[in-house]
Amino acid sequence: MTALALALLAGAVTGLALGALGGGGSVLAVPALIYLLGFTPAAAATASLLVVTVSSGIALLGHARAGTVRWRHGVPFALAGLVPAAIGGAVSVRLPAGLLTGAFALLAAVAAVRMLRPSTPLREDAPVRRRRVATAGAGLGAVTGVLGVGGGFLAVPALVNVVGLRMRAAVGTSLLVITVNSLVALAARAGAAVGVDWARVAPFAAAAVLAAWDGRRLAARVSAGSLQRIFAWALLAVAAFMLADAVL
Numbered sequence: 182m183t184a185l186a187l188a189l190l191a192g193a194v195t196g197l198a199l200g201a202l203g204g205g206g207s208v209l210a211v212p213a214l215i216y217l218l219g220f221t222p223a224a225a226a227t228a229s230l231l232v233v234t235v236s237s238g239i240a241l242l243g244h245a246r247a248g249t250v251r252w253r254h255g256v257p258f259a260l261a262g263l264v265p266a267a268i269g270g271a272v273s274v275r276l277p278a279g280l281l282t283g284a285f286a287l288l289a290a291v292a293a294v295r296m297l298r299p300s301t302p303l304r305e306d307a308p309v310r311r312r313r314v315a316t317a318g319a320g321l322g323a324v325t326g327v328l329g330v331g332g333g334f335l336a337v338p339a340l341v342n343v344v345g346l347r348m349r350a351a352v353g354t355s356l357l358v359i360t361v362n363s364l365v366a367l368a369a370r371a372g373a374a375v376g377v378d379w380a381r382v383a384p385f386a387a388a389a390v391l392a393a394w395d396g397r398r399l400a401a402r403v404s405a406g407s408l409q410r411i412f413a414w415a416l417l418a419v420a421a422f423m424l425a426d427a428v429l
Contacts (some may be wrong), residue, residue, distance in 0.1 A: 187217045196236045196392030208289050210389075211329055213418050215282075218381050222281040223274050226329025228382045230367040232272075234360060234387040241356040241391075249353030254314075254344045258336075259355075259361040261315040262322020266362045269326020270369030276327075285328050286423035293416040295338055304357060313343050318358070318362035325362040 191213035197207060210232055214225035244250050273281070317339040324335065336358045340351035 192388030244353035261318025
């Protein structure tokens with residue numbers, strides 16, 4: 182299979198996950214860019230941030246039109262991650278490739294396990310603890326900056342368990358958080374010489390954008406629980422492969 186076909190296929194899967202689940206696309210984008218397109222971990226993280234920023238922004242528009250974005254809850258969550266995302270983006274390009282790969286694999290495994298466990302929302306009248314929201318938002322921003330992931334696979338459970346949103350609202354709102362964090366982390370990496378081949382990133386990004394729109398439609402037809410389980414098992418397989426590659 183040619184590099185172009187691989188880029189289109191991987192981009193489509195990334196966008197589909199973002200549109201349907203409100204996150205998880207970058208967890209597939211980074212290993213796809215490394216193992217299918219030959220990027221270094223640092224370059225893959227930077228390219229992933231661009232892809233996720235654009236595709237999540239497009240998906241956010243669709244969810245906003247459908248009324249599933251809770252701006253009042255999402256904006257404070259996103260703002261808490263701005264500084265950590267910027268710092269993480271600047272630091273990441275200086276970290277060893279093996280460390281980035283191993284850390285990413287462990288994070289992907291944790292994310293998969295969390296997705297397999299059902300999330301229980303807070304009561305709708307339960308008070309939202311601002312300190313917990315700020316802590317969760319800051320942690321998510323740091324992860325986005327360092328590893329080049331949008332963090333939706335962590336944002337969705339946090340928005341359910343910490344903020345108290347229902348699943349569909351959490352999916353839509355997470356796209357706001359992903360877009361903001363990814364944009365800030367990408368800006369922090371501007372000018373860093375990480376060898377990104379933008380000619381190969383372009384078709385990847387284009388496929389992701391188109392698939393993100395279809396992912397939103399898929400989410401409306403298939404239960405969020407079923408989508409999460411399928412994605413989680415695939416993510417566990419990816420995590421195991423990357424961890425083995427980092428250790429061996």
